[in-house]
Amino acid sequence: MKLSSISIIFFFATLQALSVLQVNSQSTDSCNSNLNLDLPFDTSLLNCLPVWSRHDFILRYVRNLSNVWNFVLSAPDTNSFVAMGFSTTGQMVGSSAVVGWVSADGSGTVKQYFLGGQRPNLVVADQGNLTIVENSTSITSRSSRVYLAFQLNTSQPLSRVLYSVGQIGVIPSAPGFALAEHRDKVSTVLNYRTGN
């Protein structure tokens, strides 16, 4: 009798310990946390703002040199692509986006896409109007979040910014890296100076 009640207590204590572990491993990032990523640029000076609360997107950015801007977009890892687009009009069509994903084997891919139209064949990998600094891109999955990092070579990035997230479990693949339609998207305006 005694023994079994002790083992029941142990059982529940173990369950509780497991659930604490689970909570700790859940998606966590906020503008109060420091980035601890190995990036080709300094991450200590980045401005940080929640940019898309529905999908818990957090953007960090800073003007590095007069014509280089550093960006790190953080989002929950839902086994789908995440994208940040820059648009002259606020519309998807005509914009260029930095798109990243982490494949099942853990390898990350970051590509620019030109969004020439709504149809999949008009969304073209490795094209677009952004000047991405050579070897500046990376995407890392950590603690259930992905961190998409890149540098743009421009004196002033476009302020009309789009974010999107792909279908769960659908990862672009070679050849062509066709981008399946997003699961959700949003069009925003970013004031780089004030961070609003």
Ligand SMILES: *[C@@H]1O[C@H](CO)[C@@H](O)[C@H](O)[C@H]1NC(C)=O
């Ligand atoms: C600016 O970029 C260079 C190289 O691209 C990097 O070495 C440096 O750490 C960056 N500075 C900041 C403040 O991010």
Ligand SMILES: *[C@@H]1O[C@H](CO)[C@@H](O)[C@H](O)[C@H]1NC(C)=O
């Ligand atoms: C933007 O990029 C697309 C695809 O690379 C190209 O067709 C278009 O001419 C570019 N637009 C500008 C304004 O450079």
Ligand SMILES: *[C@@H]1O[C@H](CO)[C@@H](O)[C@H](O)[C@H]1NC(C)=O
């Ligand atoms: C940015 O572009 C200019 C002009 O094309 C080039 O001279 C410069 O080296 C580029 N800077 C970086 C960091 O790639």
Ligand SMILES: *[C@@H]1O[C@H](CO)[C@@H](O)[C@H](O)[C@H]1NC(C)=O
């Ligand atoms: C980018 O990476 C490639 C392959 O590692 C390297 O050959 C090239 O020199 C790098 N370019 C710059 C500007 O660092």
